Amino acid sequence: MKKLNTNEIEKNLKKLSGWSLNDDMIEKSFTFKDFKEAFSVMTHIAFVCEKQNHHPNWENAYNSLTIKLSTHDAGGITQKDIDLAKTIDDIVAQG
Numbered sequence: 001m002k003k004l005n006t007n008e009i010e011k012n013l014k015k016l017s018g019w020s021l022n023d024d025m026i027e028k029s030f031t032f033k034d035f036k037e038a039f040s041v042m043t044h045i046a047f048v049c050e051k052q053n054h055h056p057n058w059e060n061a062y063n064s065l066t067i068k069l070s071t072h073d074a075g076g077i078t079q080k081d082i083d084l085a086k087t088i089d090d091i092v093a094q095g
């Protein structure tokens with residue numbers, strides 16, 4: 001899987017909502033009603049990630065969730081991370 005360069009990353013981020021480039025990862029934070037909602041969304045995301053064999057770096061504190069994506073095998077950001085970011089936004093939008 002080919003690493004995307006900064007221009008390609010920024011172009012892709014414009015098509016997403018709320019994701020930003022932070023070092024060699026794309027990152028977005030979410031706030032949910034409570035812990036149960038946050039964890040239920042995380043569980044949904046986890047199973048989709050497992051299916052795609054592409055996993056997030058993430059931090060959850062009560063109702064907040066920060067997700068960071070990069071492709072470890074490529075040592076940077078690839079199309080897999082962009083695609084997963086879109087999938088995550090779709091899951092969060094479903095509630």
Ligand SMILES: C[C@H](O)[C@H](O)[C@H]1CNC2=NC(N)=NC(=O)C2=N1
Binds near residue numbers: 055069073074
């Ligand atoms: C062996 C396994 O398929 C690999 O380690 C997968 C697992 N999940 C992964 N997730 C992410 N974000 N990047 C990877 O390179 C990656 N590789």
